Amino acid sequence: MKKTLLLCGVFIVLMGGCATKKEANSKATNTSKETSTSSALTESTTKETKTSTSSTEGSKTKATEKKAVKKTEVNEQFFTPNPEDDDEEVSYQSSGDGNISAFVPDYSQYNKEQVISKLGEPSQIITDSAAIRDRLEEGEWQLIKEQFDLGKLSEEQAKAFMFATKDLSLAVSMNMELEVLVYEDQGKPNVYLSENSVQFITPMTDYIDFNGKIDTL
Secondary structure: OEEEEEEEOHHHHHOOOOOOHHHHOOOOOOOOOOOOHHHHHOOOOOOOOOOOOOOOOOOOOHHHHHHHHHHHHOHHHOEOOOOOOOOOOOEEEEOOOOEEEEEEEOOOOOOHHHHHHHHOOOOEEEOOHHHHHHHHHHHHHHHHHHHHHOOOOOHHHHHHHHHHHHHHHHHHHOOOOOEEEEOHHHOOOOEEEEOOEEEEEOOOOOOEOOOOOOOOO
16 A cells, blocks of 8 residues: 655755754765665654554453554544555665665545545645645654654654655656645644645554554553
């Protein structure tokens, strides 16, 4: 249930410095250093917990029951990946020659009406390309880092989502039309749509599901 994103070389440098805007503006041409998403994330303790989902009907622990209750509470607001796509885990890989690949969830089966029915009316709707690019490359990175700091995303998952926002920002710079439904001030994920189809959702894990999701109570 993932999109495959492939970019190489110089885009690693463009992603550089998630922690500070100054680092994001530093460019080195053909040498590929992975200073981007990792620089924003290595400050915090990485929690990479594997979820094992083999619960039988007769043996539920209190923790499992608690998790089930929590999931039911937000069930109507829950976004699940496109069932038509391959069920790949969220992942991020970088090769020595500067190529990187990332797998992130595909939620393109949802449209604007369905998003609003789940999350309610957005605080604002943004259609300006420059404002959207700023939000993708700065605001979303900060929100992703917050999820990582809370232990809800592993370092690899956070990098994959950050890379996805960079990829989408580049598409916007090449005249892709996007609109953003802003919910972050309501404690909900922002949603990015193109042609009435969801392209990206802020990875707030209380609202989205994906393969490899960390179990948190």
